[in-house]
Structure formats: structure tokens, C-alpha cells
Amino acid sequence: MGKHFLKLLVLPLLVIYLFRATFQAQAADLDQAMIKPSENAGKRESYRVKTPYGDYWYSVYVPSTYSDSNPAGLHIFFHGQGKPSPDVNPGSWKESFLEPFNLIGIRMQYMDGDNSHDTEGKVMAARFAIAQTQADYKIIAGRGAIGSFSGGGLVHSAFFKRYAKIRGSEWPFCHMGLYGSNYWDKATQHLMMSWFIGLGENEWNAGGPTLGVSQCARAADLFTLAAKGNSPDVYLKITAGKGHSISPEDNTSSAQMFRRCELAYAPFIYSPDYPEPDLKKIVDHANDFRIGKAAKYLEKMLAKPELDAALRAKLEKLKVIIDKRIEQIFAVTRDLSESDPLLLDYYGDLYLKSIKEHSREKELKDLLKDAPVMKQKKKALNAYEEFVGMFRSIFRGGAQLAPGMAPKLRDIAREAGDKSLLAAMCCEFLTLDK
Numbered sequence: 557m558g559k560h561f562l563k564l565l566v567l568p569l570l571v572i573y574l575f576r577a578t579f580q581a582q583a584a585d586l587d588q589a590m591i592k593p594s595e596n597a598g599k600r601e602s603y604r605v606k607t608p609y610g611d612y613w614y615s616v617y618v619p620s621t622y623s624d625s626n627p628a629g630l631h632i633f634f635h636g637q638g639k640p641s642p643d644v645n646p647g648s649w650k651e652s653f654l655e656p657f658n659l660i661g662i663r664m665q666y667m668d669g670d671n672s673h674d675t676e677g678k679v680m681a682a683r684f685a686i687a688q689t690q691a692d693y694k695i696i697a698g699r700g701a702i703g704s705f706s707g708g709g710l711v712h713s714a715f716f717k718r719y720a721k722i723r724g725s726e727w728p729f730c731h732m733g734l735y736g737s738n739y740w741d742k743a744t745q746h747l748m749m750s751w752f753i754g755l756g757e758n759e760w761n762a763g764g765p766t767l768g769v770s771q772c773a774r775a776a777d778l779f780t781l782a783a784k785g786n787s788p789d790v791y792l793k794i795t796a797g798k799g800h801s802i803s804p805e806d807n808t809s810s811a812q813m814f815r816r817c818e819l820a821y822a823p824f825i826y827s828p829d830y831p832e833p834d835l836k837k838i839v840d841h842a843n844d845f846r847i848g849k850a851a852k853y854l855e856k857m858l859a860k861p862e863l864d865a866a867l868r869a870k871l872e873k874l875k876v877i878i879d880k881r882i883e884q885i886f887a888v889t890r891d892l893s894e895s896d897p898l899l900l901d902y903y904g905d906l907y908l909k910s911i912k913e914h915s916r917e918k919e920l921k922d923l924l925k926d927a928p929v930m931k932q933k934k935k936a937l938n939a940y941e942e943f944v945g946m947f948r949s950i951f952r953g954g955a956q957l958a959p960g961m962a963p964k965l966r967d968i969a970r971e972a973g974d975k976s977l978l979a980a981m982c983c984e985f986l987t988l989d990k
Contacts, residue, residue: 636706703733
């Protein structure tokens with residue numbers, strides 16, 4: 557696979573620039589009239605669908621956790637250069653994302669095998685796949701992950717640029733995954749998300765611009781924004797000895813990021829199931845990160861003795877969903893309280909705001925205040941500032957550290973906390989010190 561794959565990876569820059577201009581000039585949005593529940597609506601086994609755009613297909617995997625009473629989020633993946641397999645196997649996404657997080661998986665299949673050709677059509681095919689899946693299943697729009705490999709980054713970046721304006725049905729995602737991906741557009745954070753950026757030592761010089769250049773550039777974009785107050789949940793995972801592939805460790809690390817970010821950025825209740833005015837008020841509060849206020853109003857409603865039995869049953873169901881969300885917030889906070897001062901400081905504040913007025917608000921405050929890693933917060937913040945300031949100088953002309961960088965990275969890793977994301981990055985960078 558290696559040599560053939562890398563040849564396909566090298567895409568002429570002139571072609572790409574012409575594609576971008578054409579895409580911006582010709583882009584047309586999806587005709588919503590073509591979207592209605594299909595013959596696949598509610599289907600539980602995996603299946604494949606042809607889109608109305610060229611020879612562009614997608615496969616769908618429905619996790620065992622999904623049901624009408626347990627709506628799902630979404631995960632979509634853009635494959636690299638070369639004709640994809642037409643099968644419906646969700647691959648490694650099943651165990652890392654789809655089953656653990658109750659996400660319906662979409663895997664795009666562009667049968668011409670060239671992401672630089674008709675990229676506009678490929679973007680529209682993905683838009684169709686998402687819209688059709690939302691019509692066929694109960695999807696919580698905004699709770700999802702989007703990822704790409706290799707040349708799939710061309711479609712991924714074009715899709716992001718066009719649709720990542722408001723989290724919702726057009727952009728139902730809170731996590732980005734760039735797995736050795738030709739994602740060349742500048743990374744922005746007008747919508748807060750976590751970003752996984754995977755890069756193997758042996759794929760560093762592949763492509764044009766090379767993966768080493770483009771992946772590090774996207775990380776630099778995001779590190780700079782994080783230093784200004786945006787999300788620091790950005791992981792440039794450089795793996796020594798890894799070629800052009802997605803490793804199990806990439807899957808695991810990316811999924812861990814989704815676990816913590818969706819609690820901060822994503823809605824979690826399927827609002828169409830609760831159209832009643834009182835219930836809609838609760839759901840709107842909860843999905844707008846006012847979970848404490850939602851829980852408070854819910855308890856007030858449940859205290860009414862004259863409450864209709866059917867309405868009470870729906871309130872009880874909402875209570876279970878909200879209580880589960882609170883437990884997830886505490887579980888992630890406990891994990892971060894033992895590992896990462898920077899991420900705990902960032903996410904802890906968001907989690908705390910979301911459960912304000914909840915009966916467990918003080919408990920979360922105390923957990924944050926007494927967290928062992930918070931003793932290292934000031935050092936970690938200073939270390940992150942130093943890391944961002946020197947990041948563009950860490951590597952020299954390829955997969956190797958610039959002179960003098962190794963001692964600085966060791967110092968930053970120590971100051972950031974041994975189990976932190978920043979320390980993990982520094983230690984992985986140090987494997988390139990040769």
C-alpha cells in the first residue's frame with residue numbers, strides 16, 4: 557500500500573488552488589425537498605446508500621445502543637486517495653467511537669478515488685448523507701465527531717469551511733479528527749471543538765505540502781488560539797516509527813477527547829421528543845448548557861401532585877437523562893483532577909457553569925478546588941505559554957527536533973504534570989530527538 561498510496565497523496569498545488577476557486581464560485585446548497593425518511597429509516601443492520609451526486613456513496617452503521625428511546629449522535633469519516641472498499645464495515649470506529657458513545661457512523665465512499673476531483677460534489681454528497689441519516693434516525697444534532705484520513709482532508713476542510721458556522725443539523729459535530737490528513741485550510745475555533753491531529757514519523761515528508769508541514773501548521777493555528785483563551789484540548793500526536801495509517805492509539809486518544817468535549821460543547825437531549833411547553837423549557841435549558849436550571853425546574857414540576865401521568869412519565873425519563881449527564885461530568889472531572897491542570901481548569905469552568913443551581917454544584921466546586929493537579933496550575937499555564945511561543949521552532953526540516961529543543965521539552969513536560977496532554981505531546985516529540 558505504501559508507495560502507491562504516497563504517490564496518490566501528492567496532489568498538484570495548482571489543481572488544488574483552482575479547485576478552491578471553483579468550489580467557492582459554484583457551491584450550491586442541498587435541496588431540502590429531496591430529504592425525507594427513506595426505506596432505510598430505523599434500519600438496524602449496516603447498509604450502503606448511493607447519493608444523488610456522482611458515483612458517491614456512503615455506508616451507515618447503527619450502534620447496538622441506539623433506539624427510539626435512546627437517540628444517537630453522529631460520526632462521519634472521509635477516506636483517503638484511492639478507490640474505497642464498497643463494504644459496510646465501520647472499521648475501527650465501531651469500537652472507539654460508535655458503540656461507546658452511541659454514535660451512528662457514516663463512512664463516505666467516493667468511488668472515483670480522487671478527493672481533488674469534484675470536491676464540491678463530494679462535499680454535497682456528505683451533506684446529503686448527514687441530512688438523510690438525520691431524517692432516518694433520531695439524531696441529536698451537535699453531538700458528533702468528524703474525521704478524515706490522507707486526501708480526505710480536502711473534502712473535510714471544504715466541508716468545515718462551508719458549514720461550521722452554527723452547531724446544529726448542518727454542522728452536527730463537536731470534535732475534529734485529522735488522521736494523517738491533507739487538511740490545508742487554516743484551523744479556526746469560531747465553534748469550540750476539540751481537535752485530534754495525528755502524524756506518523758514515517759509519513760512526515762509525504763504529500764505536497766507535506767503532512768509534517770500541514771499537520772504542524774494546523775496544530776500551530778490552534779495552539780495560538782488556545783493561548784488566547786480558546787480550547788486547549790488540541791492534541792498533535794506524533795508517533796515514532798508510524799507510517800501512513802490510523803493506529804489504535806490514534807483512535808483511543810481521539811475518543812478520549814470526544815468524551816470530555818461533548819460534555820462541554822454538545823446538546824444531549826433529542827428535543828423533538830419533548831414538544832410540550834413545560835418539557836421544551838427543560839430541554840432547551842439542558843441543551844443550552846444550563847443543566848442545573850433544567851434540573852431545578854424539572855424537580856418543581858415533579859412536585860406537583862396533580863400532574864398528568866403521561867407528562868410525569870416523560871419528566872421521569874428526562875430526570876434519568878439529566879442525572880446521567882451529571883454523573884458523566886463528575887466522572888470526567890475526577891479523571892482530569894488526577895491528570896491535567898490545564899484541561900481541568902478549562903473544562904472545569906464550563907462544567908461548573910452548566911450545573912449552576914443544581915444540588916450538586918457545591919460538590920463539583922469542592923472537587924475542582926481540592927483537585928491534586930490544581931496545585932500545579934500556575935506552572936502548567938506558564939509551561940503552556942512557553943510551549944506555544946516556541947512551537948514553530950521545535951522541528952527542523954522534517955521529523956527531527958531542532959538543536960536545543962529537547963531540554964526545553966523535558967522542562968515543559970515536568971511543569972505541565974506527568975499525566976497531562978501537554979506532557980504527552982512533549983514526550984512524543986522527544987522520540988524524534990536523534
